[in-house]
Amino acid sequence: MSAPVRILTAVPICDGHDSAINTINLEFIRHGIEVVYLGFHRYAGDIVRAAIQEDVGAIGISSYNGGHVEFFAEVVRQLKKYNAADIKVFGGGGGTITHDDQRIMQRNGVDKIFFAGTSLGDMTQWVRQRYGTARKRSLGKSPDMKLARKLTEIEDSYAQRKRPRKKSAAKRHSLGKTRVLGFTGPGGAGKTTLIDEIVLRLLQREPKASVAILSHDPSVVGAGALLGDRATMINSQDDRVFMRSMATRGQAGGLSPATEDCLALLAQSDFDYVIIETVGTGQEAMPFQSKLIDQTVLVMNPDYGARLQLQKIVMLDLADIVVVNKSDLDRAKTAANEIERRLEGSKREQRLISTVAKRHRDRGVDKLCDLLMEKK
Ligand code: B12
Secondary structure: OOOOOEEEEEOEOOOOOOHHHHHHHHHHHHOOOEEEEOOOOEOHHHHHHHHHHHOOOEEEEEOOOOOHHHHHHHHHHHHHHOOOOOOEEEEEOOOOOOHHHHHHHHHOOOOEEEOOOOOHHHHHHHHHHHHOOOOOOOOOOOHHHHHHHHHHHHHHHHHOOOOOOOOOOOOHHHHOOOEEEEEEOOOOOOHHHHHHHHHHHHHHHOOOOOEEEEEEEOEOOOOOEEEOHHHHOOOOOOOOEEEEEEEOOOOOOOOOOOHHHHHHHHHOOOOOEEEEEOOOOOOOOOOOOOOOOOEEEEEEOOOOOOOHHHHOOOHHHHOOEEEEOOOOOOOHHHHHHHHHHHHHOOOOOOEEEEOOOOOOOOHHHHHHHHHHHHOO
């Protein structure tokens, strides 16, 4: 087993044409590629920061609204500035990028531009061939780059089955000031938006604090993965935030085989907060067995069905904090009452909070942030 090809894709600033890249992403993942998708309307600086943290082999940019000659050149320039020129740049843009533009762009350091009419199969094959072999790495100078490469080493060693599956040697008491927070819950409950809002508050409340996020998305069975949490995390595009997206790579239960070791590395790397987010989980999931995690948060959607369903959700017995997100929905009050009653049977001290993560300055999210910072 070798490690999958890993790339990052994005659409530039002031450009909302994302349907092409959405289609191309899906074709890539069907052919074994792990795609970190940053979304549309993205600054060159955000793209470069994400590419370095995610330690991808290349950046694919889809550009339709013009300015592509300058934008691609800026991405290449910033990669060089951070000593990351081994990360290659390629892309496309239908009827907008001309052949003359392509020649200038290639002179500026862009690998390749794909034009209208190229089949998805041809593009996928080219990406696998071009970025599928180990590249010559530039010297990792910045702290982000060094950390990113260590995380890749851990992931690769699991992919190559070199690493024995053992528990991490890191001990909770050795982590000092670092606070490790685990977020889980069913798909669609709003975990990623909620985490992004928590990060916003942590950065505002503690002007020197740094945050690491370890975010998980499912691997398609026997294929690649669409690692799309960055596309939702707008506030987390910040120099004080280190984010890494991980694919589950065949492991059930919400995390990846390499998660514990990666979490231990992040927790020992001097961040003030380390946040770990699972994939959308099912009723039986107990993803946080790690002793490194200080507090666990279960994020629920009010639409979980009949009250009886609550009896089957194992994390309702284990979570330190239960959040009913989307509490502006009609059923939210009933859901909060039913969950409160379910938690009454628990012997542990658990907190229940209602939030609307998508709402600007939501009081519930403020309260959740208070709780997460409380024991620091
Ligand atoms: C669909 C479309 C829209 C949709 C977008 C939906 C969406 N969510 O993406 C809608 C209707 C919303 C839209 C809106 C607008 N659009 Co429009 N749109 C198009 C259109 C018709 C097709 C683009 C497309 O998705 N094609 C499908 C893809 C799969 O095919 P393709 O483009 O041929 O791509 C190939 C390669 O380039 C490559 N590729 C593309 N990207 C990437 C990335 C990677 C990594 C790789 C490997 C390959 C690759 O893959 C394909 C291989 O065959 C183009 C016209 C055109 N022919 O390009 C105009 C076009 C891009 N739009 C245009 C404009 C002006 C607009 C608006 C500003 C209009 C307005 N006044 O409101 C808005 C802006 C929206 C915004 N927020 O940015 C102009 C841009 C002109 C310019 N650059 O000077 C164009 C060129 C139309 C025109 N001739 O005037 N648009």
